[in-house]
Amino acid sequence: MMIHFQAHMIIMFFIFFFLGASAMAEAGPRNPLVDLSTPDELLSLAGYGEEKLSTVIVGGTLHCDTYFNRKSISHPISGALVAVSCDNNKKRSKSNWVRGKTDEYGDFLIDLPSHLHAISNMEKRCVVRIVHLPKISPCHRRFTSKHIRIKLTSSGNGIRTYSTDEIHLGHKQQHSQPSKNIRSKGIRKTAQHML
Numbered sequence: 592m593m594i595h596f597q598a599h600m601i602i603m604f605f606i607f608f609f610l611g612a613s614a615m616a617e618a619g620p621r622n623p624l625v626d627l628s629t630p631d632e633l634l635s636l637a638g639y640g641e642e643k644l645s646t647v648i649v650g651g652t653l654h655c656d657t658y659f660n661r662k663s664i665s666h667p668i669s670g671a672l673v674a675v676s677c678d679n680n681k682k683r684s685k686s687n688w689v690r691g692k693t694d695e696y697g698d699f700l701i702d703l704p705s706h707l708h709a710i711s712n713m714e715k716r717c718v719v720r721i722v723h724l725p726k727i728s729p730c731h732r733r734f735t736s737k738h739i740r741i742k743l744t745s746s747g748n749g750i751r752t753y754s755t756d757e758i759h760l761g762h763k764q765q766h767s768q769p770s771k772n773i774r775s776k777g778i779r780k781t782a783q784h785m786l
Contacts, residue, residue, distance in 0.1 A: 650701070713751075719741060
């Protein structure tokens with residue numbers, strides 16, 4: 592009986608030995624980088640860590656143009672809420688909107704999150720939208736939201752910068768007195784044109 596037990600043990604040893612060897616052969620060669628790295632280090636190597644691999648910045652300047660007595664005065668709009676929206680997979684979701692505010696000079700810089708960096712043709716798929724103007728701005732009353740296209744202004748060292756042309760919002764006031772050379776028929780047309 593003891594011989595029978597030893598024979599079974601030898602057979603079991605060979606079975607486990609061959610199964611273990613075949614399982615290791617199926618697994619393929621081991622990667623020491625994976626074996627010796629922590630999960631956080633692997634995520635960082637794949638580009639998902641705290642350290643950014645690239646930077647995409649969208650900037651511009653927002654002005655309010657007022658007209659009084661045929662003179663144009665341009666004022667920077669500070670404190671305006673501006674957003675960049677990128678069309679990803681033929682839809683705009685809330686996760687693709689990034690907001691920022693203008694400074695005292697009307698300038699804004701918006702750093703896009705990394706999930707938007709891989710969008711191809713950003714010039715065609717991303718727009719700047721003015722979301723809100725402060726109530727103290729002369730352009731606040733006549734403000735209508737519009738989308739402004741961006742264009743690539745620089746690229747290098749992992750940093751891409753996009754910009755809008757200067758954004759001018761207009762606010763027209765009626766003249767205090769009509770010009771002397773305007774006839775009475777033309778006054779209505781001029782007043783309607785100014786509104």
